[in-house]
Structure formats: structure tokens, C-alpha cells
Amino acid sequence: MIARREVILEALGQAHELEALQDSIVRLRDHFRVDHLVYHWVSSNGEQYGCGTYPDAWVQRYLDKDYLRVDPVIIGCFQRFHPVDWKRLDWSSKAARGFQADAIAHGIGNQGFSVPIRGPIGQFALFTASHHCSDEDWARFTASNRRDLILIAHEFNQKALELEPGRSQEQSRALSPREIDAMTLVAMGYSRAQIADTLSISEHTLRVYIESARSKLGALNTTHAVAKALSRGLIVV
Amino acid sequence: MIARREVILEALGQAHELEALQDSIVRLRDHFRVDHLVYHWVSSNGEQYGCGTYPDAWVQRYLDKDYLRVDPVIIGCFQRFHPVDWKRLDWSSKAARGFQADAIAHGIGNQGFSVPIRGPIGQFALFTASHHCSDEDWARFTASNRRDLILIAHEFNQKALELEPGRSQEQSRALSPREIDAMTLVAMGYSRAQIADTLSISEHTLRVYIESARSKLGALNTTHAVAKALSRGLIVV
DNA sequence: ATTACCCTCCCCTAAAATAGCGAGGGGGTG
DNA sequence: CACCCCCTCGCTATTTTAGGGGAGGGTAAT
Structure with a gap:
């Protein structure tokens, strides 16, 4: 089992195109046996880049509705250091409840675990595993896979940045x-x-x-x- | 071997005092068989907090000389996403060379590997492994322990924040x-x-x-x- | 209902920022 | 060797900002 995860990460390491990332994330999802695995990049100016197994309809709706500003996962992880279970986020606001209902209607699942990743100048990305199951099952899953998810989040972010270097560069002439x-x-x-x-x-x-x-x-x-x-x-x- | 690392991390998880952190980092250093293992927190206002196996004399000198502003490890990791080997940093400036010579004179070792960690509002910390050995040996070490170091950096940072919550809060009256x-x-x-x-x-x-x-x-x-x-x-x- | 904070407006003077012109020595690199 | 950049300094000029007052009306919590 672990060997297989290594194999997938190895493939990720050799990926040379964004399509390969998409392929890797699908295989990782199958490996972890969860409904969805998603990498979500948010630039400080509001630009987004996503990659994962969410249905296209949900991605489109997310963009159309500008859910970025509402999504408790984004808001919560944005002001947090560490990986977080969705249950620990604040779903109390009206906008959040509407978002949650819409997400579940699109088959996103009631459980989630998100790893925030940060860069030097406010860059922010999320790596999320989402599933539909009981609280107990999810607690077991996160307990045993938490570290793997953190590592994969890192590998994934690194790869995504390598493949789309425009986001990471933005270099400026250094000051004397x-x-x-x-x-x-x-x-x-x-x-x-x-x-x-x-x-x-x-x-x-x-x-x-x-x-x-x-x-x-x-x-x-x-x-x-x-x-x-x-x-x-x-x-x- | 792996089991032992788990045991140390377990102990880290149960640490309730900063002294226990210090204890954990020493044991982790022994486990990895490197010269030094260091956790270094840098607040946005220039405050620092360190924990690790560097000799006191070096820590004091670092503070006295305000090396924070010179240290290529800090500067390099501050504008990087991912863990980095010290060899890939820029040691060319005069100040950096002086710093390097001083560090080696204090027994810091010629090799290093640092994992940057970031928080929501510019918080920045480093987890560093440093050693004295050949480039080849170090390459082997980092290749096989890279993932463990990333994970430990995360665990360590989380624990350090829990134990000294003042740093993570630092709340200021919000603006209207x-x-x-x-x-x-x-x-x-x-x-x-x-x-x-x-x-x-x-x-x-x-x-x-x-x-x-x-x-x-x-x-x-x-x-x-x-x-x-x-x-x-x-x-x- | 008192307190506290937020929003809005106006006055003042002194300091800072911006902009333009100029000059010379020092240190690298092609 | 020329070239470019870095460092240093000079002068004048206009425009903008800074920071200090005071003052009234709104909202929200205690």
C-alpha cells in the first residue's frame, strides 16, 4: 500500500505537464479511496488555479458564484497555520450554510481535510481531501493519513509551481x-x-x-x- | 529506525513545556545523526525565538551581530517556497562570506538543509538540519530524510505555537x-x-x-x- | 442613557516628498 | 579602456503630506 503511494509520488515527480498532475491526483484519490482530492491555488490578487477531481459543474459554479469569498475552507485555512478538518471550521454564517448546501448538492461530501500551503509573498494554496462518510470513519482516515496528506500537499505544490513558473517568479530587480x-x-x-x-x-x-x-x-x-x-x-x- | 522516529514524534506530541521541545530536538538530532537540528522562529517585527542544538556561544553571537539580516539561510528561505539545501543559497556577498566563516568557526558545519514554514500573516519559521560532511554524504542524507524533515518541521512548528501562544496571537486592535x-x-x-x-x-x-x-x-x-x-x-x- | 466608537467635515503650520538641474570618485564587466 | 552602476554630495523649487486642533451626528453596546 505504502509502496503504491510512493510509486504515485514518483510519477508526480517525473510529471512534465499539467495533465500529468491531473493524472496523478486522480490516482492518488483512488489510492486513498476518498471521493475527491483537490489542489487549489489562490493568488493574492484573487486569481485562482485548481486541479483535482471535483466535478466540472461544481468548479464552474464555484467560479461563477465567486464562492472564494464565502468558502469557509478558504477563509478558515487562510488564517490558520496547520491542516484542519472541515468540522472545525466556522460554518455558521448564512453565506457559509448556503455554500455548504450547494457543495453537498454537487456531490462534494460532508467530510473534508485541508492542508494550507504558503509562499514568500502571500501566495496561498490548499490541498484538500473530501469524502462522504461518518464522523468516526473520517476521524480514522485523517488520523492515519494526515502526514501523508501534508507531504503530498508539499510535493504537489512544488510540482505545480515548477510547471507553471509564471506564478512563482514575478521577480523584481533587487535593491542595492x-x-x-x-x-x-x-x-x-x-x-x-x-x-x-x-x-x-x-x-x-x-x-x-x-x-x-x-x-x-x-x-x-x-x-x-x-x-x-x-x-x-x-x-x- | 522509523519506529524510533515515531516514538520521538509521539513524545513531541505530548510535550507540555518548552523544555520538552528542547529535549525532543536533541533526541531527534541523535536519531538523524547530524551535528545540529534547529527550529528558528522569526516574527515580522524582528523578534526571534530559537530552539535547537546550536552552541550557546553561536546563538549569542548571532543575536549580538544581528546576523538575522545577513544570514543567507534566512534571506534565501524567506523568498522561497520549498525546503532548500544550503549549497543552493547565495553565499556570494561579502557579509554572507563573513557570516559563513564565523558560523563554521562556531562549529556549525558546512552542510545544511532548511525547511521554511509560514503562517497566515507573514509569520516565518525555519527548521534546519546542519552537519559537517562531504557533499555526497549530505546529498544522500537529504534525499532519504527530506520528507521526514518536512513532517517534523510541521509538527515542531505546531507544537512551538501551542506552547507559546503569544506569538501566534499578537493581536492588534483591528482597523475600522x-x-x-x-x-x-x-x-x-x-x-x-x-x-x-x-x-x-x-x-x-x-x-x-x-x-x-x-x-x-x-x-x-x-x-x-x-x-x-x-x-x-x-x-x- | 451614558459611553464608546465610527464617519464626516473644517482649520492651521511645519515637515516631507517630489522634481529638476548638476558633480565627482570607486568598482566591477565587457 | 569605456561603460554602467553604486555611492556620495550640492542647489532650488513646488507640491503634498503630516500631525495637531475642534465639532457634529450616527450607531451599538453596556
């Missing part, structure tokens, strides 16, 4: 050391006079750094440059 | 909806006139929002407030 110093102190709230003093340079020179950083980052003003530098992980405050 | 609107647009680089226009309020009113947000965040100025709001995940750009 002095620019990083300057922007870091700016982000820390110090005035230009204080920063110039701290860096032992003239205030005018400081302005040159800030301006060149702003220009490199394609920012509209200093505050925007700080926001971009922070988002891109170029500075840490 | 209007303040979030204002700060989001400020972070996006628009001028106050544009923002006031967008929000259909007077520019003076807009200033009040920015000022109250700044006050709530305990920020020194608007840029600082944007940086804090971003770091705390109060706004998303």
Missing part, C-alpha cells in the same frame, strides 16, 4: 544594499533626518536612494515603494 | 472598515486626493482615517503605519 538600508529604516517609521543620521550620509543622498528604490520598484511614491518592498520580501521590518 | 479602505489605497501608492475621490470623502476626512489608523497601530508616521498594517495582515495589496 544602501537602498535596502534606506528603505528598511523608512519602513520603520524614522524621518529622513534620522535615517540620514543613522546611515551617516547627507539627507540628500538618502533621498537619492529612496528615489532609486522607488524607481526600481515601479512605485508611485515612497509609501508605495515600502509596501512593494515588504510584499516582495526585499526588506524585513 | 473605512480605515482599512484608506490604508489599503495609501499602500497602493495613490495620493490622498485620489483616495479621497475614490472613497467619495473629503481629503480631510481621509486624513482622519489615516491618522486614527496610525494611532491604533502605534506607528510613527503614515509609511510606518502601512508597513505595520501589511506585516500584520490587516491590509492586502
Whole structure:
């Protein structure tokens, strides 16, 4: 059994196309004997990418209804560190109940277990196993497969990023050391006079750094440059 | 062998104090037969928490020298998704070379493998295995233990968060909806006139929002407030 | 009903940001 | 060697923002 999972992961490792990912996820679903296995990427600007065994009708409905903003799985996992059973999420809101009913009507199953995955600049993805069974059976399943699901989530995310590198790149010209110093102190709230003093340079020179950083980052003003530098992980405050 | 790892993880699961974490990490190090195993938490405000087998002298030096800003492991993993071997990091800068020499002088070992872990609002932690051996031996080690290290990193992070919940909470007074609107647009680089226009309020009113947000965040100025709001995940750009 | 917070508007002055012009030395790379 | 980028500094000018007041009306909870 374990050997078979390894074989599938091996195939995943050798996948060179997105179709192969889809193939792997179907086989993993069959291996785990669950109704659905889904990988769901959510970009910070709201873009989505999905891959899994959900019926097309449900995927389309999810997109049409903009369920991303309602889905308690997304909302819950977005503010959580660790894998979570769907039962522990907050399904109390009216929108959530409607969503839940719609999901079950599309055959999604009453049980679920989702692993959140995060990237450097707010990237967010979910790997979810979903099934239709009793609470007891699901508890047994998650207890024995929790670690495997975490690992597969990682492998899957890595592969998905390799195959669609556009999402992970978005690289920007790096800032020079002095620019990083300057922007870091700016982000820390110090005035230009204080920063110039701290860096032992003239205030005018400081302005040159800030301006060149702003220009490199394609920012509209200093505050925007700080926001971009922070988002891109170029500075840490 | 595997059974023993399970036993240690089991003990980790039952740990109720930070000392038990320290104990677990030592035992895991012995199990993996590496020089060092380290869990390193970095808060968005620069606070650090460490736990592992590095010598005290090195930990102290790391803090004293503010190596956090130089350490290529931190910098590299901060902008990466996946576990990484230290050899694939950028050690070319002068500061990095000095850091590397200092680390080796403190017995840190020439090989390393670090697993980045991330939380909802920019929380960042590293789980690192470090050793002194040849490239070939290290490649063999990482190939066969990569998945275990990822899992342990997760378990460890979860446990560390449970035991010191203060770090995961760090709650700040939430911003009002209007303040979030204002700060989001400020972070996006628009001028106050544009923002006031967008929000259909007077520019003076807009200033009040920015000022109250700044006050709530305990920020020194608007840029600082944007940086804090971003770091705390109060706004998303 | 008192308190507290949110939203909206207006005034002020001083500081900062932006923009343009210029200059020179140092360090790598083609 | 030239070229480009990094670092450093100078000047002037205009526009924008910052941060401090005060003030009224709304809502929601205590």
C-alpha cells in the first residue's frame, strides 16, 4: 500500500505537464479511496488555479458564484497555520450554510481535510481531501493519513509551481544594499533626518536612494515603494 | 529506525513545556545523526525565538551581530517556497562570506538543509538540519530524510505555537472598515486626493482615517503605519 | 442613557516628498 | 579602456503630506 503511494509520488515527480498532475491526483484519490482530492491555488490578487477531481459543474459554479469569498475552507485555512478538518471550521454564517448546501448538492461530501500551503509573498494554496462518510470513519482516515496528506500537499505544490513558473517568479530587480538600508529604516517609521543620521550620509543622498528604490520598484511614491518592498520580501521590518 | 522516529514524534506530541521541545530536538538530532537540528522562529517585527542544538556561544553571537539580516539561510528561505539545501543559497556577498566563516568557526558545519514554514500573516519559521560532511554524504542524507524533515518541521512548528501562544496571537486592535479602505489605497501608492475621490470623502476626512489608523497601530508616521498594517495582515495589496 | 466608537467635515503650520538641474570618485564587466 | 552602476554630495523649487486642533451626528453596546 505504502509502496503504491510512493510509486504515485514518483510519477508526480517525473510529471512534465499539467495533465500529468491531473493524472496523478486522480490516482492518488483512488489510492486513498476518498471521493475527491483537490489542489487549489489562490493568488493574492484573487486569481485562482485548481486541479483535482471535483466535478466540472461544481468548479464552474464555484467560479461563477465567486464562492472564494464565502468558502469557509478558504477563509478558515487562510488564517490558520496547520491542516484542519472541515468540522472545525466556522460554518455558521448564512453565506457559509448556503455554500455548504450547494457543495453537498454537487456531490462534494460532508467530510473534508485541508492542508494550507504558503509562499514568500502571500501566495496561498490548499490541498484538500473530501469524502462522504461518518464522523468516526473520517476521524480514522485523517488520523492515519494526515502526514501523508501534508507531504503530498508539499510535493504537489512544488510540482505545480515548477510547471507553471509564471506564478512563482514575478521577480523584481533587487535593491542595492544602501537602498535596502534606506528603505528598511523608512519602513520603520524614522524621518529622513534620522535615517540620514543613522546611515551617516547627507539627507540628500538618502533621498537619492529612496528615489532609486522607488524607481526600481515601479512605485508611485515612497509609501508605495515600502509596501512593494515588504510584499516582495526585499526588506524585513 | 522509523519506529524510533515515531516514538520521538509521539513524545513531541505530548510535550507540555518548552523544555520538552528542547529535549525532543536533541533526541531527534541523535536519531538523524547530524551535528545540529534547529527550529528558528522569526516574527515580522524582528523578534526571534530559537530552539535547537546550536552552541550557546553561536546563538549569542548571532543575536549580538544581528546576523538575522545577513544570514543567507534566512534571506534565501524567506523568498522561497520549498525546503532548500544550503549549497543552493547565495553565499556570494561579502557579509554572507563573513557570516559563513564565523558560523563554521562556531562549529556549525558546512552542510545544511532548511525547511521554511509560514503562517497566515507573514509569520516565518525555519527548521534546519546542519552537519559537517562531504557533499555526497549530505546529498544522500537529504534525499532519504527530506520528507521526514518536512513532517517534523510541521509538527515542531505546531507544537512551538501551542506552547507559546503569544506569538501566534499578537493581536492588534483591528482597523475600522473605512480605515482599512484608506490604508489599503495609501499602500497602493495613490495620493490622498485620489483616495479621497475614490472613497467619495473629503481629503480631510481621509486624513482622519489615516491618522486614527496610525494611532491604533502605534506607528510613527503614515509609511510606518502601512508597513505595520501589511506585516500584520490587516491590509492586502 | 451614558459611553464608546465610527464617519464626516473644517482649520492651521511645519515637515516631507517630489522634481529638476548638476558633480565627482570607486568598482566591477565587457 | 569605456561603460554602467553604486555611492556620495550640492542647489532650488513646488507640491503634498503630516500631525495637531475642534465639532457634529450616527450607531451599538453596556
